[in-house]
Amino acid sequence: MQNQANLYAELADYYDQFCAEVDYAGQCAFAVRVFEAFACSGGRNYLDLACGTGQHLQVMAQSGFVAEGLDNSAAMLAQARSRCPEARLLLCDLAAFDETQCYDLITCFLYSIHYSHPLAHFADTLKRAWQALKPGGVFIFNVVDANGARQQHSVVTRVQQGDAQLTFRSGWHYQGHGDVLDLRLSITRTGTGQSQTWHDHHVMTATTLSDLNTQLQLLGFDVTLLEHDYDRLTPWAGHSFNAIVVACKPVV
Structure with a gap:
């Protein structure tokens, strides 16, 4: 028997089991280290884009951040609400959230930034992250080069x-x-x-790291590319095809 469905909606209850090998705590610890090294916005308001079932939200809230999550799946957000009831949750697409200078830290893990399609929506997502960050805030996400x-x-x-x-x-x-x-x-x-x-x-x-770097810089971000290694902060050497992007909004 075969069913054609949005798996994230239909099988949200199983999602955490399939992601059992994902080191959410390690990714969050990495995000905190990056935040402490790069941010100078003065607060700890946090937004996780494509937050799914709220695994990152829960860990970041325990680390002292005021956590908010965004996802376009109501079923996923229901799981996130159960896991992190104190978090504000937004039901919308990545390219549609409309916040202004609210957050000190925004993350988008598990390559979820690529869900923003087509390329115009991808650009809108980057622009909205820029608008949503406070000056001195940081946007962290991982990408794969096409x-x-x-x-x-x-x-x-x-x-x-x-x-x-x-x-x-x-x-x-x-x-x-x-x-x-x-x-x-x-x-x-x-x-x-x-x-x-x-x-x-x-x-x-699909995008390239070179094109992405250019897009972010045109928006005004200071961009640092790191190797895709959550255990340490290592500058991207230019050889691998995936990287962690640290995009900082300068203080004017």
């Missing part, structure tokens, strides 16, 4: 749930031109003689 996504990159996670096994597959592919980065997702649930499969396809935005 040149590193020319081949299919797949990740498979298997989770046992009672008598059933859940298999989650995700992978992106870039054809080598244009701004379309395809992400294909599927979940298969097998057990008790039955099998169900859900499929989903997301069109994401």
Whole structure:
């Protein structure tokens, strides 16, 4: 049996199981180190873009930040509300939030910035992050360079749930031109003689680190690229195809 659905909405209850290997605490600790090294806005108001089930929100709130989250999935936000009830949650697309100088720190982990498609929406997301930051605030997110996504990159996670096994597959592919980065997702649930499969396809935005750097600088950001390593702050050497972006809004 196959179902075509938005997996993030239909299977939000399973999302944390599939992301069990994600080191949310490590990513948040990294964000705090970057914030302490780069920010000079004077506060700790925090927004997580594409916050999902609120894993980052919970950790950052425990680290002393006033946490807010944004996601376009009501099902995901319901999970986030249960995990972090004190957080303000916004239901909207990445390119649609409208805040002005509210936040000292904005993050967007798990390559979620690429969900902002087409390229005009991607640019709007960057612009809205600029507008939402206080002077001296920091925007941290991770990206993949389109040149590193020319081949299919797949990740498979298997989770046992009672008598059933859940298999989650995700992978992106870039054809080598244009701004379309395809992400294909599927979940298969097998057990008790039955099998169900859900499929989903997301069109994401492809960009290069060079083009992204230019976009951010044109907005006014001071940009630092770091290696995709949450254990340390290492300047990007220019060889890998993914990086962590630290975009700082200068104090005028």
